[in-house]
Amino acid sequence: MSMEKMLWEYKGFCFPPGVTKETLDALPSFQVRDDDIVVASFPKTGTNWLFEIVAKILRAAGKTDSSADSLISPGPMEIKLLTGTRPGYLMLADMPSPRLVITHLPIHLAPKGISKPQNKVKVLVPMRNPKDTAVSLYHFHNKLIKLKGVTDNVSWEEFARNFTRKVPFGPFDEHILGWWQMRDDPHFLFLKYEDMKKDLLSAVKNIVAFLEVDLDESTIKGIAEASTFTNMKPDLDNSKLAERQAVARKGIIGDWKNIFTPEQSKAFDTWYEEKFAGTGITFDFE
Template identity: 35%
Template sequence: MAQKEIHEILDDKLAEVRKNASADKLFLYNGGLYPTMICCPETLKILDTFKARSDDVVLVAYPKTGDNWVGQILTELEVASGKYDEEERKRRQKNEKELALFPYLEFGDPEKFERLEKLPSRRIIKTHLRIQNIPKSVFQQKAKILVLLRNPKDTAVSYFHFAKGMNLTSSQKTWDEFFTDFINGEVPYGFYFDHIIEWNKYLDDKNVMFITYEEIKEDPVLGLKRIAEFFDFSVTDQDIQSIAEKTSFKAMKDRAPKTHGKVGETLFRKGLVGDWKNVFSEGQSEEMDKKFEEHAASTKLGKMLKYEVYCKN
């Protein structure tokens, strides 16, 4: 019997969670919250057994900062760069489909790491994990890491809708309640500003690149060129233009029913910059401003977020 694809697995799990409304939606592991729907303690316990390769393409992003979008961009760049012949292309597609790889390091069953070993290079590895939880081999092998950031107000709003749609929180939880959880780091993967603070230590690491959601939205072609150059993807300007069009929000949302099943309805909502203005109260906006000032404003990555441009009325 053929293995299910990831979106089919997620659809099944989502239906299961909705049927069992009283089940625990989150679990605590090593002081952090994780979604029961897609993570399990057994996998987290053996994360460090993951064997990174020096040519792995690693994407690190806090939830709802644009990782699904940028992950697809990386996949398209890798395919265009590979220039595989028809036989090799089919082999790679068959391998990935048969292995039913969960797209994030921390997702899925413990046996996934054995399946990861069988994947051909270059592998695209994604994770929401904080630095201290990322497998040590990623740094030991000097794999190149793309760190994706997004303005915290849009991140919070997108996270709220995602959490509701995926039943990561109670369906009765209001935006006001979620905002309180988010601002206090009581959501899966913790306090967003901690991620920003921690990655500041890697600013001078030549194997780490930082980019923002807003930067790519403003100029997708330039953003894709920067990413391609960092990972040494051999692509033409025509490839870049084609991928920018193929990975536009509208194009990905239109394909979502086929590529992501029912989960696509939650993953692809608006894809806008500045939607927070329709949701935040004045008090919430001021509270987020204060948190940003306290934790990230003075850091280089905090400045990269252009908070004054994207998070002020």
């Protein structure tokens, strides 16, 4: 089945079937709590990785005793997971504070309490180079459609052709640039996947400082060590949630070179230059 046929459009963005118009209409007025911590991301840019790190920090600081699995069980607020009975935002409403909230929504469709946060709300935005994001999303998409019982995979050729214009929660460039407008707002922390791979300890220190929790050096080192891809993959693979088991694959920078043809790479480079030149966003591609 072609990917385009699975997606539907709402206010200029594309959505998978797990997101409904009813949910998108309801979300602008979703009540954000003062101690909510939000991960606002384009899919496959490091969402679960960042979520795990935040959950570990909150546990170490004594702010929660919930497991990462139970904290993440609502899934992204706009999606009804395959394993879920209700969309994430309805499940979040019943959860105790502090809540960890995930959204893949573009900024103008997100709840006002997230797009224009007040008081102590914290929003973390991971970003990843679009070539690796495309490859990761391609593999994830094919795993998810298998969970739904669809047997024919989307081809890489079709996916690569569509990624720059018609992709779940995209267009990618508009999604990233929408959130990027908030880079000077102190409620936001932007993190690049590639920087986290190269120096996870620094990233964890930044997150701890941003969340304003008090942890000693050895605890922070322990969290960074436990949050490497190799150490985290077994937790994700053995999660009770089917969607989460599909999340971790390779977790590397530059995996795009194993699948992109020279023509596809050139087409992406042209698009990337056109959309991101002069925005202040630069990505490492290897």
